[in-house]
Amino acid sequence: MVQILDGKAVAKALREQLTTELAASGLKPTLAVVFDPADDGSRLYVGMKQKAAAKVGIETRDIAVSADATTESVEKIVAKLNQDASVSGILIQAPLPKEVDDAAIFAKVAPEKDVDGLGVTNQGRLFANEAGNYPVAATPKGVMTLLNYYDIDPRGKRAVVVGRSQLFGRPMAALLLNADATVTVAHRYTKEETLNNLLAEADIIVVGVGIPGFIKASQIKEGAVVIDVGMNLVDGKACGDVEAAAADKAGWLTPVPGGVGPMTIATLLESTMEAALEQAK
Numbered sequence: 001m002v003q004i005l006d007g008k009a010v011a012k013a014l015r016e017q018l019t020t021e022l023a024a025s026g027l028k029p030t031l032a033v034v035f036d037p038a039d040d041g042s043r044l045y046v047g048m049k050q051k052a053a054a055k056v057g058i059e060t061r062d063i064a065v066s067a068d069a070t071t072e073s074v075e076k077i078v079a080k081l082n083q084d085a086s087v088s089g090i091l092i093q094a095p096l097p098k099e100v101d102d103a104a105i106f107a108k109v110a111p112e113k114d115v116d117g118l119g120v121t122n123q124g125r126l127f128a129n130e131a132g133n134y135p136v137a138a139t140p141k142g143v144m145t146l147l148n149y150y151d152i153d154p155r156g157k158r159a160v161v162v163g164r165s166q167l168f169g170r171p172m173a174a175l176l177l178n179a180d181a182t183v184t185v186a187h188r189y190t191k192e193e194t195l196n197n198l199l200a201e202a203d204i205i206v207v208g209v210g211i212p213g214f215i216k217a218s219q220i221k222e223g224a225v226v227i228d229v230g231m232n233l234v235d236g237k238a239c240g241d242v243e244a245a246a247a248d249k250a251g252w253l254t255p256v257p258g259g260v261g262p263m264t265i266a267t268l269l270e271s272t273m274e275a276a277l278e279q280a281k
């Protein structure tokens, strides 16, 4: 019988912990959110982040970029936020308008304010498994929090990460490697037969490719841990990258909605608080 990994419940507990810690600290962090208001998903997700932030005691500052924004114009916005002592953290909500190079903008955020951990300095720290406290991408970090909560230890397990984005796949693979899993990353150029062979032997599958129902129950090993990072909106309804029938094969499964999504938001708030505490030292 599949065990559901309840991201909604774990995220709620994390937010409650953050509320208590922030109140005790006396800090009121400010999270600046740079986003494309023309992107429907971004408007929805930024709204969710702002609402959750307010509840735990974090202020947010909206910076909507215009449809004709360029990489240079957004870099100038980020430069000002880097210099603004009242800003604790900077979030670059992806995707930005099409003319803007998202990765170039991620790289311009001051490492100490890069609360989404997407900049090259913090991604490098993660890849090097550097000790110490530094921001890590919210979705993969939230996945690790979920695995830990349910006592799922990646050490020695065969983990397959499907997707190699800067937002998810690459930091996810690094985190699992740092946790001593045997990690393989599949991507758009992985042959179907290769992917099927990898999945058939995987103890842990983490998928985030943005294709509804991409992973089929038939591909999953009986009893595997299946983490669905899919955050698709189909006719305005949230759905994942794993087909529903996977629940018949998986030993553990994150639901969509109610799994990795809420963990992403709660983890972003956790990283924002951690950045503010570091800056207050």
Ligand SMILES: Nc1nc2c(c(=O)[nH]1)N[C@@H](CN(C=O)c1ccc(C(=O)N[C@@H](CCC(=O)O)C(=O)O)cc1)CN2
Pocket: 045, 046, 048, 091, 092, 093, 094, 095, 116, 138, 139, 167, 231, 236, 237, 238, 256, 257, 258, 259, 260, 261, 262, 263, 264, 265
């Ligand atoms: N800078 C970033 N950009 C993006 C990220 C990110 O982590 N950092 N992730 C995604 C979108 N995303 C956060 O921004 C996100 C998507 C979905 C959810 C979520 O909680 N979804 C709900 C369902 C929502 C609904 O009901 O429609 C769920 O899964 O329960 C949270 C965050 C891309 N961009």
